[in-house]
Amino acid sequence: MNDSPHEFQGNGQYNGNQQLYYPEASDDIFSLPQIEKYFDLLRTYKYVIAGVLAFALAIGLIFTLLATPQFRATARIEISPAEQNVTNVEGLQSEALMTDRAYLPTQYELLESYSLAARVTRELDLANNEDFRDSFGVEAGTARELEASIVAILFDNVEISPITNSLLVDISFKSPSRRLSATVANAWSDAYIEENLARRFGATIEARDFLEERLEQTRQRLETAERELIAYAADQGLLSVSPGANAANGSEAVNQTLVASELAEFSRALQSASEARIAAEAALVSRSGSTAASDLDMRSGSIPSLRVRRAELQTKLAELLARFGDDYPPVQAARAELAEINNVISQEESDAVARLRANYREAVSVEERLKAQVAELTRQFMSQKQNSVQYNILQRDVDTNRELYAGLLQRYREIGVVGVGESNIVIVDEARIPRAPFSPSLVKNLLIALVAGLGIVAVGLYLYDMLNQSLRDPRQVKDRLGLPLLGSIPRTEEGDIVEELQHSYSELYEAYFSMTSTLAFNAGGSVPRSVMITSSRPGEGKSLTAVALAYLMSRQGKRVLLLDCDLRKSGMNKYVNANNPIGVSQYLQGNDDWRSMICAPDPLGGFDVITAGRKSPSAAELLANGRFSSLLNEVEPAYDHVIIDGPPVLGLVDAPLIASLIGGVVLVVEANEGKWRYLEGAVARLRDSNAELVGAAVTKLDDRNIMYGYGYGYGYGYGYSDDRGTVDDGKGVQAA
DSSP states (O other), X not given: OOSSTTOOOSSSEEETTTTEEEOOOOOOTTSHHHHHHHHHHXXXXXXXXXXXXXXXXXXXXXXXXXXXXXXXXXXXXXXXXXXOOOOOOHHHHHHHHHHHHHHHHHHHHHTTOHHHHHHHHHHHTGGGOHHHHHHHTOOOOOHHXXXXXXXXHHHHHEEEEEOTTSSEEEEEEEESOHHHHHHHXXXXXXXXXXXXXXXXXXXXXXXXXXXXXXXXXXXXXXXXXXXXXXXXXXXXXXXXXXXXXXXXXXXXXXXXXXXXXXXXXXXXXXXXXXXXXXXXXXXXXXXXXXXXXXXXXXXXXXXXXXXXXXXXXXXXXXXXXXXXXXXXXXXXXXXXXXXXXXXHHHXXXXXXXXXXXXXXXXXXXXXXXXXXXXXXXXXXXXXXXXHHXXXXXXXXXXHHHHHHHHXXXXXXXXXXXXXXXXXXXXXXXXXXXXXXXXXXXXXXXXHHHHHHHHHHHHHHHHHHHHXXXXXXXXXXXXXXXXXXXXXXXXXXXXGGHHHHHHOTTSHHHHHHHHHHHHXXXXXXXXXXXXXXEEESSTTSSHHHHHHHHHXXXXXXXXXEEEEEOXXXXXXXXXXXXOOOSOSHHHHHTTOOOOGGGEEOOSSSOSSEEEOOOSOOSOHHHHHTTSHHHXXXXXXXXXXXXXXXXXXXXXXXXXXXHHHTTSSEEEEEEEBTSSOHHHHHHHHHHHHHTTXXXXXXXXXXXXXXXXXXXXXXXXXXXXXXXXXXXXXXXXXXXXXX
8 A cells, every 4th residue: 555645656647736647648659568458459349340430431332323424634844954055164164063953843834824724724725615614514604704713713723743853744634635635735735835935035026026027017018118119110101121120329220111121222323313314415526536536436336337438439539540531430339438437327327316316315304203203202301201210219218128028037147036935845745635534433442432531541540539538547546646556357248247256267267266365465475354335327237246255254264244335326236136125324324233234145155134224315415424433343253254345436435435544445437438538537536535545447348459468268278177077267167
């Protein structure tokens, strides 16, 4: 026994003011005892656990059958590091290294940005896509509300999965539509590439787009100006006949028109005609003289020969006349031939003059015609000169637009149109239309349901173990209550209890016999003369314990009296037949003849019993009037031991009143029931009453306590002999 009710050996501590025990933290959840405890719980509640798992699997099956098929399409892209300038500066190298480390995580976050989802929404026009709206049940609303709703749906169904140890990223989208899944996945990758280009080359691309727009506008203006120039030139007859029409000088272009070319040609022809006319006139005026003769000779090829012949005839005639007379025939013949030649020469000269006149008239005529033509062309040329003012304006407009177009084109090339838009992100695999749904998967859902069921079971067991304040391990009596463990009593069926006690080799007998020995040891070598058996609440087995102790000690040759002091609700009649209507209650009311109250129990025997007697309206007043102390003083000398079946402690003042008068108190604790705070409260009340707490006995141990070394078939496996000479060793009845 402890000298002080507030000091004991254990792992907890008491609050000195309230005299309550506060246990230390429980064992680690992964410690061997805890694991063994959970295995015991699994075995104990195996049917409940099986039901929970079956229910979870049924839910998984129902969910699979009712779930809408989901199709997932995946596009794979490669995100290469952005090109950076090479540097040998250590600080810049460190900064570049840090940038590289943050680059890929940044890209992963950008792949899940709101702006990217909104861009996909706009590019695919998902707000008006019937397939999308039907698949996800998008309701009508304002443009802003629709976009926010669609973006939320995209975020819920898109999955960005970087491939470990690579630059590859999978973009997956799931939906009830095969084609929609592939379309959105591909649009997501395309939109991401476009946004990446916009971030990297935003200014250059904007400049290029601006130049492309201006180039198109300038090209259209140039074409319009050229058309106007050509139309005006055709309408005004300003048709170019030489490359000079493409020159920048407008007058040069006019000079090279068809009229200008004809005027130049006719001017040259007129000059030639004037020269011919002057020559013809000079030839006609100079008919006489050597010049004329020579000119005639040139114009008539026969005159020179005739003149030569005439000279020869004149010489011959002169020679004949010198020798002969006029009548000489040769002279006459020579004269006749000479006259003929003179006639021919005169005719030829007349013809030559006539030809000169004709030539002159023809030259004059040609000159006049050419003058008229030149005059007409000159008029037309002057008219075109007047029209060339507008032509030059149009020509300058054409030239200006051509120069602007050439300059813009050059600038477009300078900003790097070749390669400026090259992306460091490429599509490795486009998303293809899935052939079969990836969800729901019966196997996967059943596994998930099984895991969920196991989780529920695990959480349930943990919560049950954490919230369960009942005693499971009898060793906790010492740790938490600071009381020695006197005995561990197995659970026995109600109809077999008395029979079990009568067999010396039964588990119940062995348990109570061991308890009796331990009680004596903890009480200093012998059982106290008076011992009260109590419990924190009714139904924990205190009456059976009291009967068992009285019976076992009587079998040891001791004179034992069993007092039933549970005046409010006695439970002793379940184990012994002691039907004396006069008992402790009547003694406390003034009947001093306690010997007349003694009766012999049946079927158990060997000890005396004083029952509780008739119920009294106020048991607490009877116990407090001092008569119970007198009863003890009278019965203790007559018996070796007085076993008192006391009332429960909690809620009543009866037990503390009796405990203060008794040599030893044994607290009965029911295993697997009740709460620790009830037990702690009961111990505190008993200690407050200065009771001598000898120890505690744990009753009703069953298969839930096997892991702690207690329960049926463990520790009491000797069997027992019955009246028929058979032995029950826990495995059945065998011949002795």
